[in-house]
Every structure is written in C-alpha cells, then in structure tokens.
Amino acid sequence: MDVVQIVAIGLMATVLIGVLKSQRPELAVLLSVAAGVILFLLVxxxxxxxxxxITDLSNRAGISMVYLGTIMKIIxxxxxxxxGAQICRxxxxxxxxxxxxxxxxxxxxxxxxPIVVAVLQSLLKLLGEAG
Amino acid sequence: MEVIRNLVQSLVIIIILAMFLEMLLPAGQMRAYVKMVMGLLVIIAVIQAVGSMARWSFEEIPALVAGTGDGGGQLPEILEAGKRISARQQELGIEQYRQGLAQQVTALVKLNQGLPLLDVEVSVESDSGSPDFGQVKEIILTVSDNPKQTSPAPGGTEPVEEVSPVTVQIGSSETPEREEAVPPQAAAGIVDVLTNFYNIQPEQVIIIYR
Structure with a gap:
C-alpha cells in the first residue's frame, strides 16, 4: 500500500523534525525538504x-494541447x-x-x-458571426 | 440534430475535464489563481463548441434551401429558391385544403339528402394576393340520373346499374312512366345546406346530372 508508506514517511519526518528543531534547526529544514522530495518521487x-x-479528455473536447500544456505548467x-512557501514558513x-x-x-x-487573449478573440469572433 | 448531439457531448467532456483538473489544484493561496485560468480554458472550450455549431448553421442552411449541397449559393439565388419552395408549399396546402372540402361536401350530401352523388369538385381562391384567398369559389356536384346509382366506395369496384324488372303485358299499349331522376326538392335542399354551411351564394353550387 503506497498510502501506508507515504503516511509512514510523513510521520517519521514529522517526529525527526520535531526532535531536530530544538537541537539543530537548520537540519530540520533540510529534513523537511528531503521528506517533501521523497513523497513527491513516490507519486x-x-x-x-x-x-x-486529461490529454485524452481534452482531445475529445477539441481543446488545443497548447492550452492544456499551459494549464499543466500553471498547476x-x-x-x-x-x-517552497510552506518550507519557508x-x-x-x-x-x-x-x-x-x-x-x-x-x-x-x-x-x-495567451488564454485570456484566446478567450477575447473567440468572443469577438462569435459576436462578429452573430452580427 | 447531429450538431446538437456533438455540442452536448463536448460540453459534458469539458465539464468532466474541469472537475478532473480542479481535483489537481493545490490547496493554498494559489488555488484561486489556477482556478481562474482553468475557468478561462473552459470558456474557450465552450465558445469553440458553440462557434462550430454557429458556423454549421450559417453554412448549411443556404445549402439546404438552394438544394445544391455545396453551400456556396449567393443571396439572390437563396432568396429565389426560398420563394419557389414557399410557392410550392402553398400550392400543396391549397390542394390538400380543396380535397378536404370535397370530402366534407360528400359527407354533407350523403348525410342530409341521400343524393346519388357521383363526384364532387371544389374550387377555391388560390391567389394569395386576393382578399378572398382560401374561400370557396364553386362547388360542382355530379349526381346520377338513377337514384339507386351512387359513387363507388374508395378502393371498391365500379357500381353496376341495376336492371329494372321487366314486365311483359300483352294487349296493353301503355308505356310505363320513367322514374324521376333526382327530386328537385332534394337538389334545392342540398344547395341550401351547402350555401349555409360554406357561406356562399346558391349560384356557386352547380349540380350536374349524368
């Protein structure tokens, strides 16, 4: 079970960070980053x-892959x-x-x-056709 | 119908995609920003789907009217084709109306008077510019001289005229009187019924004896 491994790694990292925070705060931050990277690599x-x-659905809906790639980058x-902000906090x-x-x-x-511009262009095109 | 089906299909897929992407969003402050961009993406997808349907409508309807199938008809041709189709539809409608009236007259004659009706012909005003458009111009009833002969049933065979019984009288020179074809009261009665029913003048009902 992947989720058990993930929870176990998260709990161990939490305990270790709690212990290190009082003794070596700089190592606690490093341990937090390492735990985050390991959890990310697991999934x-x-x-x-x-x-x-998502790619299959967007192809079926006729959405351009350019827009989908942009959405993925944004996510x-x-x-x-x-x-990064959580680690800093x-x-x-x-x-x-x-x-x-x-x-x-x-x-x-x-x-x-580019997506905002595409929305504007599509709306103007549609209104132009309707008029 | 096919276009509407495709539009609904695209919208359903877009909604599923939006829900799927929303589950991937981070839970912090960034969520609102990513959600906004995703909303824009959904708007684009919906506009594209609706736009494709709008383009179809503008291209396909002239092709349908012109009957050419290439969709490249010019506006005067399209309007001319529209007028032709409208005139044809009007002609068909008037013909159907005329046949319906003929059936009505047949039923009225059979129910009220029992005339030996052979045929009914109704003419109506077919000029759409006339103020009397659609009104009954003339009703021509063709009735039989013989009261026992009636019009054949639809799909039936031609009626056979009954032969009157032959009597041989020896030593008599009198010839039997011929039976009156249609009583004049009956003809006057049916004219009265039709003029009242269709609000026409008695001169517009013509009875032809055959």
Whole structure:
C-alpha cells in the first residue's frame, strides 16, 4: 500500500523534525525538504496516468494541447510555489514565503495571458458571426 | 440534430475535464489563481463548441434551401429558391385544403339528402394576393340520373346499374312512366345546406346530372 508508506514517511519526518528543531534547526529544514522530495518521487510515476486521462479528455473536447500544456505548467508552478512557501514558513521566514507566492502569482498570470487573449478573440469572433 | 448531439457531448467532456483538473489544484493561496485560468480554458472550450455549431448553421442552411449541397449559393439565388419552395408549399396546402372540402361536401350530401352523388369538385381562391384567398369559389356536384346509382366506395369496384324488372303485358299499349331522376326538392335542399354551411351564394353550387 503506497498510502501506508507515504503516511509512514510523513510521520517519521514529522517526529525527526520535531526532535531536530530544538537541537539543530537548520537540519530540520533540510529534513523537511528531503521528506517533501521523497513523497513527491513516490507519486511521480502515477502522475503520468492522470496526465494521459486529461490529454485524452481534452482531445475529445477539441481543446488545443497548447492550452492544456499551459494549464499543466500553471498547476506545477502553483504546487512548487506552495511547497517552497510552506518550507519557508516552517523555517520562520514568512516574508520570503510571501515573496515566493507573489512571484508564483505573477508567473501564473504571465502564462494565462495567451488564454485570456484566446478567450477575447473567440468572443469577438462569435459576436462578429452573430452580427 | 447531429450538431446538437456533438455540442452536448463536448460540453459534458469539458465539464468532466474541469472537475478532473480542479481535483489537481493545490490547496493554498494559489488555488484561486489556477482556478481562474482553468475557468478561462473552459470558456474557450465552450465558445469553440458553440462557434462550430454557429458556423454549421450559417453554412448549411443556404445549402439546404438552394438544394445544391455545396453551400456556396449567393443571396439572390437563396432568396429565389426560398420563394419557389414557399410557392410550392402553398400550392400543396391549397390542394390538400380543396380535397378536404370535397370530402366534407360528400359527407354533407350523403348525410342530409341521400343524393346519388357521383363526384364532387371544389374550387377555391388560390391567389394569395386576393382578399378572398382560401374561400370557396364553386362547388360542382355530379349526381346520377338513377337514384339507386351512387359513387363507388374508395378502393371498391365500379357500381353496376341495376336492371329494372321487366314486365311483359300483352294487349296493353301503355308505356310505363320513367322514374324521376333526382327530386328537385332534394337538389334545392342540398344547395341550401351547402350555401349555409360554406357561406356562399346558391349560384356557386352547380349540380350536374349524368
């Protein structure tokens, strides 16, 4: 059972971080990062099947793969930013966490610009045809 | 119908995709931003699906009207084809109306008077520009001289005229009187019924004896 392994790794990391936090706070942060990376690698192989289903659905719906790729990138940016911001908060650097989130929001907006433009173009085209 | 089916199919897939992607979203502050971009994606997909249906409508309807199938008809041709189809439909409608009236007259004659009716012909005003469009112009009833001869039933065989019994009288020179074909009261009565029923003048009902 993968979930048992994941929960076990998470619990061990939590106990170790609790012990190290009082003795060696810098190592506690490193341990937190390592636990996060291990958990991510454990589920990395299963993400492929999810992406396959999403790609199939988008093909059926006639959605361009460019838009789907953008959405995937945005979801990835959001996860990585959340991951980094949480680690920063755990380390007591709340200000840095806020900056990471801000940067992630800007990046998401930049990636969303082509989609916004496509929505506008589609709406204008549809209104032009109807008129 | 096929286009609507495809549109509904696309919308269902888009909704499922949106739900699937929403489950992947992170739980923190980034969720709202990603959700907004995903909403835009769903809007694009829906607009594309609706737009494809709109394009189909604009391209296919002229082809259907013009009957060419290539969809490249010009507007005057399309309008001309529309007028032709409209005139044809009107002609068919008037013909159906005329046949219905003839059946009504047949039923009225048979029910009320029992005339030996052979045929009914109804003519109506077919000029759409006339104020009397659709009104009954003339009703021509063809009746038999012989009261026992009636029109054949639909799908039936031709009626056979009955032969009157032959009597041989020796030593008598009197010839028997010929039976009156249709009593004039009956003809006047059916004219009265039809004029009242269809609000027409008695001159518009013509009875032909055959």
């Amino acid at each position: 990395l192989g299963k993400i492929g099947s999810i992406v396959g289903v 990835g940016i959001a996860y990585i930013a959340e991951f 755990d380390a007591g650097a709340g200000a840095v966490a806020t900056k990471i989130e801000f940067a992630a929001k800007i990046l998401i907006m930049v990636l969303a610009v």
